[in-house]
Amino acid sequence: MSKGKILVTGGTGYIGSHTTAELIEAGYEVEILDNLCNSKVEVLDRIEKIAGVRPKFYDVDLRDAEKLAGVFKSGGFDTVMHFAGLKAVGESVEQPLRYYENNVGGTINLLECMQEYGCKKIVFSSSATVYGVQDTPKYVETMSTGGTISSPYGKTKYMIEEILKDVTVADSAFAVTILRYFNPIGAHRSGLLGEDPNDRPNNLMPIIMKVAKGEIGELTIFGDDYPTPDGSCVRDYIHVVDLAEGHLAAMEQMGPGVQIYNLGSGAGTSVFEMVKAFEKASGAELPCRVIGRRAGDLAEFYADPGLAKEKLGWEVKLTVDDAMEDTLRFLRTSA
Numbered sequence: 001m002s003k004g005k006i007l008v009t010g011g012t013g014y015i016g017s018h019t020t021a022e023l024i025e026a027g028y029e030v031e032i033l034d035n036l037c038n039s040k041v042e043v044l045d046r047i048e049k050i051a052g053v054r055p056k057f058y059d060v061d062l063r064d065a066e067k068l069a070g071v072f073k074s075g076g077f078d079t080v081m082h083f084a085g086l087k088a089v090g091e092s093v094e095q096p097l098r099y100y101e102n103n104v105g106g107t108i109n110l111l112e113c114m115q116e117y118g119c120k121k122i123v124f125s126s127s128a129t130v131y132g133v134q135d136t137p138k139y140v141e142t143m144s145t146g147g148t149i150s151s152p153y154g155k156t157k158y159m160i161e162e163i164l165k166d167v168t169v170a171d172s173a174f175a176v177t178i179l180r181y182f183n184p185i186g187a188h189r190s191g192l193l194g195e196d197p198n199d200r201p202n203n204l205m206p207i208i209m210k211v212a213k214g215e216i217g218e219l220t221i222f223g224d225d226y227p228t229p230d231g232s233c234v235r236d237y238i239h240v241v242d243l244a245e246g247h248l249a250a251m252e253q254m255g256p257g258v259q260i261y262n263l264g265s266g267a268g269t270s271v272f273e274m275v276k277a278f279e280k281a282s283g284a285e286l287p288c289r290v291i292g293r294r295a296g297d298l299a300e301f302y303a304d305p306g307l308a309k310e311k312l313g314w315e316v317k318l319t320v321d322d323a324m325e326d327t328l329r330f331l332r333t334s335a
């Protein structure tokens with residue numbers, strides 16, 4: 001018997017697909033809703049290969065309120081895991097209205113349906129970007145949010161967090177868990193799932209993958225003059241399978257009201273160290289060139305993951321080196 005029925009929005013995407021596989025393997029029944037704007041329907045075959053079950057799939061856009069209501073009418077979901085959203089920081093600066101409409105508008109439709117059909121548990125994919133600029137690089141959940149966010153993308157995450165908090169004030173039966181991810185990397189150990197965006201990627205790892213495949217000539221490193229040990233920016237990279245397990249741990253500890261957790265490793269890795277780790281795993285040199293700083297980049301930030309460890313019993317098990325090995329396996333499998 002299933003442990004519960006979960007609707008995963010954005011479930012054919014990078015983090016949603018890994019989490020779906022973990023949920024199925026843990027005994028949950030999962031249905032996926034995605035409009036495939038940044039993922040492919042073949043991911044369902046790959047989830048089936050890994051977990052032995054093909055999740056029911058709704059090719060639905062969250063902005064289509066009528067179709068969304070149809071999903072909930074027949075759904076009977078216990079919990080929603082809400083990954084669906086647009087996530088390209090630079091694009092959000094150029095197209096702010098599209099980001100607010102998709103991310104904030106889509107979430108409002110989702111919450112309205114949840115309320116109407118009596119599904120009152122939601123786990124939301126937020127981001128460390130909501131902390132903005134802080135005095136120290138180690139971000140803890142009690143820090144202020146929303147003040148100095150540099151992109152419309154980041155602001156949509158902050159706005160959705162605030163909307164979710166207001167919903168629990170209005171309806172005390174609502175349970176909300178906000179997960180603030182640091183920098184997800186890596187792939188499923190089978191090599192079947194990984195990050196495979198439909199458009200040109202903006203994040204470091206998918207760009208490294210494209211350089212390794214020869215689709216992009218070189219990695220341009222955005223600055224080597226930051227006040228960090230080697231001059232390049234430092235981030236907290238978290239293996240996507242650890243992240244997926246964090247969702248499971250968080251969902252199993254949900255109660256009424258709002259809970260907020262950082263999901264990160266607590267350790268920082270520089271861009272140069274990431275390049276070296278990839279080269280070590282692949283055995284080949286990665287063509288790189290240092291150029292100027294990218295607007296909006298912070299020198300260094302990483303998670304204080306203490307709260308997730310204390311309350312959820314969750315912490316990362318995998319390393320950046322594991323992520324590189326798994327990424328290479330995914331590259332070979334998807335080639």
Ligand code: NAD
Pocket residue numbers: 009010011012013014015016033034035036037038039060061062063082083084085086087102106125126127128181182183184203
């Ligand atoms: P992804 O693009 O791989 O997955 C998101 C999925 O949502 C895609 O499959 C896309 O087709 C779908 N989607 C987008 N808008 C939709 C809509 N209106 N209706 C239905 N489906 C829609 O991204 P990901 O890396 O898996 O990220 C998942 C979530 O985590 C996102 O909300 C993202 O903002 C958040 N997040 C990601 C990172 C990261 O670095 N990957 C960091 C922090 C937070």
Ligand code: UFG
Pocket residue numbers: 087089127128129130154181182183202203204205207219220221222223232233234235271294297
């Ligand atoms: N970088 C390069 N060259 C590239 C791409 C990235 O040098 O071609 C560097 C960046 O300067 C940064 C690091 O690699 O120092 C990581 O960059 P990403 O774009 O992969 O990630 P960010 O830390 O900038 O952004 C991530 C998520 C956002 C989120 C933000 C804060 O992608 O969604 O963390 O949590 F908003």
